[in-house]
Amino acid sequence: MSAHPYFLNLYLRHTMEIHDLILQNIAKHISLSPEEEDHFISLLVYKEVPKKTTILTEDQTCNQLSYIHSGALRSYCLDKNGKESTIMFAMVDWWLTDMYCFLNESPSMTFIEAIEDSCVLSLHKKHFDQLFTTIPKFERFFRILMQNAYTREQLRTIETLTLDAEERYARFINKYPQIAGKVTQKQIASYLGITPEFLSVIRKRDLHRK
Amino acid sequence: MSAHPYFLNLYLRHTMEIHDLILQNIAKHISLSPEEEDHFISLLVYKEVPKKTTILTEDQTCNQLSYIHSGALRSYCLDKNGKESTIMFAMVDWWLTDMYCFLNESPSMTFIEAIEDSCVLSLHKKHFDQLFTTIPKFERFFRILMQNAYTREQLRTIETLTLDAEERYARFINKYPQIAGKVTQKQIASYLGITPEFLSVIRKRDLHRK
DNA sequence: CGTCTATTTGAATGTACTCAAAAGCGGTGG
DNA sequence: CCACCGCTTTTGAGTACATTCAAATAGACG
Numbered sequence: 001m002s003a004h005p006y007f008l009n010l011y012l013r014h015t016m017e018i019h020d021l022i023l024q025n026i027a028k029h030i031s032l033s034p035e036e037e038d039h040f041i042s043l044l045v046y047k048e049v050p051k052k053t054t055i056l057t058e059d060q061t062c063n064q065l066s067y068i069h070s071g072a073l074r075s076y077c078l079d080k081n082g083k084e085s086t087i088m089f090a091m092v093d094w095w096l097t098d099m100y101c102f103l104n105e106s107p108s109m110t111f112i113e114a115i116e117d118s119c120v121l122s123l124h125k126k127h128f129d130q131l132f133t134t135i136p137k138f139e140r141f142f143r144i145l146m147q148n149a150y151t152r153e154q155l156r157t158i159e160t161l162t163l164d165a166e167e168r169y170a171r172f173i174n175k176y177p178q179i180a181g182k183v184t185q186k187q188i189a190s191y192l193g194i195t196p197e198f199l200s201v202i203r204k205r206d207l208h209r210k
Numbered sequence: 211m212s213a214h215p216y217f218l219n220l221y222l223r224h225t226m227e228i229h230d231l232i233l234q235n236i237a238k239h240i241s242l243s244p245e246e247e248d249h250f251i252s253l254l255v256y257k258e259v260p261k262k263t264t265i266l267t268e269d270q271t272c273n274q275l276s277y278i279h280s281g282a283l284r285s286y287c288l289d290k291n292g293k294e295s296t297i298m299f300a301m302v303d304w305w306l307t308d309m310y311c312f313l314n315e316s317p318s319m320t321f322i323e324a325i326e327d328s329c330v331l332s333l334h335k336k337h338f339d340q341l342f343t344t345i346p347k348f349e350r351f352f353r354i355l356m357q358n359a360y361t362r363e364q365l366r367t368i369e370t371l372t373l374d375a376e377e378r379y380a381r382f383i384n385k386y387p388q389i390a391g392k393v394t395q396k397q398i399a400s401y402l403g404i405t406p407e408f409l410s411v412i413r414k415r416d417l418h419r420k
Numbered sequence: 421c422g423t424c425t426a427t428t429t430g431a432a433t434g435t436a437c438t439c440a441a442a443a444g445c446g447g448t449g450g
Numbered sequence: 451c452c453a454c455c456g457c458t459t460t461t462g463a464g465t466a467c468a469t470t471c472a473a474a475t476a477g478a479c480g
Contacts (some may be wrong), residue, residue, distance in 0.1 A: 077368060085371035087364065100361040109368075132350065139349035140342065146356035151310040153363040154297065158287060158319075160370055161295035161403045165468075184426065193371045198468055200428055375436075394458065408436055410460055 018046065022067050022121055025093055029144045030137045039134065043127040049073070049114040055122075056112040062101040063125040068094050071118020072182055076190065077110045086191035089115070089179045095145060096120075102128075115182055165194045166202050228256060232277050232331055235303055239354045240347045249344065253337040259283070259324040265332075266322040272311040273335040278304050281328020282392055286400065287320045296401035299325070299389045305355060306330075312338075325392055375404045376412050 019041045026032065032040065045064075049055055049071065056062055058078070066073075068090055075087045075098060087110060090096040101108040102125060123131075131138045159168055169192055173180050180188065189199040229251045236242065242250065255274075259265055259281065266272055268288070276283075278300055285297045285308060297320060300306040311318040312335060333341075341348045369378055379402055383390050390398065399409040 077372065079372035083372070085368065087368060087371075099357070099364065103357060103361065136346060136349070139346070139353050143349050143353035143356055146353055146360050147309070147313060150356050150360040150363060151313065153360060153367060154309065157363060157366055157370075158295065158297060160367075161297075161400075162287065162289035162293070186426065190371075195469060196427070197429085197470085201468090204428080396458065405437060406459070407438085407461085411436090414460080 018069065019044070019121070021069055021093065025067065026141055030141045032135070032137065036135050036137075040131070040138075043123055043131070044121040045124070047120050047122055049118045049120055051114050051116050051118075054111055054113045055120065056098060056108055056110065058109060058111060059107045061105060062098040062108040062110075063105065064122040065095060065097045065102055065125070065128055066112075066120040066122045068092055068096060069119040069121055071120075072115040072179070073112055073118055073120075074115055074183070074187065075110050075112045084190045085193070086187055089176065089183065089187075089191065091178060099149070115187075160193065165192060165198065166205070168192050169199065169202055170206075228279065229254070229331070231279055231303065235277065236351055240351045242345070242347065246345050246347075250341070250348075253333055253341070254331040255334070257330050257332055259328045259330055261324050261327050264321055264323045265330065266308060266318055266320065268319060268321060269317045271315060272308040272318040272320075273315065274332040275305060275307045275312055275335070275338055276322075276330040276332045278302055278306060279329040279331055281330075282325040282389070283322055283328055283330075284325055284393070284397065285320050285322045294400045295403070296397055299386065299393065299397075299401065301388060309359070325397075370403065375402060375408065376415070378402050379409065379412055380416075 022044070023032075023037055023041075026040075044067075046069075047055070047066075055064070055066065055073070056075075070092055072089065072091045073096055074089045075096065076084050077087060078084060088096070096112065098108045098110045098112070100106070101110075105125060159171060163171070169188070172188065172192060185199050185203075186196040189196040192199070194202075232254070233242075233247055233251075236250070254277075256279075257265070257276075265274070265276065265283070266285075280302055282299065282301045283306055284299045285306065286294050287297060288294060298306070306322065308318045308320045308322070310316070311320075315335060369381060373381070379398070382398065382402060395409050395413075396406040399406040402409070404412075
């Protein structure tokens with residue numbers, strides 16, 4: 001159930017609590033008092049997500065914002081012909097949800113699925129909203145999170161507008177080497193907006209160039 | 211210098227201050243005291259931007275976040291062959307900058323240009339940062355702004371992954387009819403990621419369908 | 421070991437691009 | 451006011467990038 005080898009996992013259990021990782025993540029941007037930390041942690045739900053299981057399906061109401069404590073997940077959507085498109089890959093220490101549907105409490109248009117055995121800490125929309133009243137510092141935290149998500153997404157838009165499939169693949173491998181090692185080529189293709197067959201051709205070309 | 215006919219402009223001058231629009235924009239998400247409003251306004255720089263002039267060029271440091279008081283602007287970038295790609299169109303009551311470079315105070319990779327005679331209110335990066343200390347409520351305001359920007363951008367990604375050029379054009383016209391009326395087809399094409407020639411073909415096909 | 425899915429390969433096809441030329445349109449100056 | 455200039459839009463022919471379909475091969479998993 002963990003991305004770490006077993007012995008490392010045991011080691012971690014002895015030296016840190018399950019919530020230390022997420023608190024470190026938050027501490028990068030805001031500092032909380034011990035009481036605030038406790039309150040925040042009390043809102044989280046710990047969930048084990050075995051490989052290939054989903055934590056969100058189409059038409060479900062997306063009311064969870066999930067912090068990835070271990071493992072990796074991806075979100076994707078289906079087009080009218082049933083073709084999958086990967087919206088994002090998310091690794092350890094990332095936050096993930098169907099943001100549009102989470103914020104608007106509308107039925108989801110996407111799926112979120114574990115790429116490998118994972119553990120997440122989920123924050124319910126109700127608590128997300130309350131958090132801003134009880135600990136206003138979280139406004140700052142999530143502002144920065146949203147800023148980063150926005151600029152990352154905009155960079156992706158620019159890359160799809162200005163680069164061809166081969167260049168986009170090269171950048172993807174470069175930017176997310178950890179992800180590239182975990183997911184199938186079919187999934188990478190669906191992130192890049194090309195067919196798996198064509199990605200295979202690109203990879204062969206790349207080999208012959210070196 | 212304004213998007214409004216002259217007589218309307220005069221009328222506005224008599225009934226509202228130049229800053230009322232932006233204060234209304236902010237009041238949609240947070241409420242400020244009169245003192246806070248005054249402080250915020252004191253940080254803004256009013257700028258007239260005649261059609262086709264730029265407020266940001268490549269390699270410049272992007273240290274302004276601009277609220278569009280009147281008119282319309284667009285941001286775009288150039289690829290290695292000099293081809294333009296429109297990153298976003300922005301209308302009255304929108305906020306615009308090269309967000310990545312604004313936040314990181316790095317040289318810009320984009321251009322921002324007025325589509326028509328426009329007026330903007332600019333907030334300097336220095337003041338943007340200070341604002342969160344002096345009036346923490348702005349954390350909330352910009353969190354919501356960033357959230358909206360993020361979800362809008364993600365929707366664009368999904369649309370480019372799942373729709374063909376013709377469907378993307380139809381949605382664009384539908385979603386931003388005001389923009390469609392103001393900009394050239396070449397600019398729309400560069401937003402959709404297609405050539406102006408091909409957009410012309412699409413438009414002809416659309417006519418024959420009706 | 422067998423089954424299921426991912427990946428590779430190739431041929432035929434389609435969507436969108438390039439290049440070139442003509443037509444349309446808007447702004448400017450004589 | 452009209453003529454001209456530059457830029458946008460249209461049109462068409464030829465081309466390229468990427469897809470579809472089909473079949474073979476390789477890998478993953480129970």
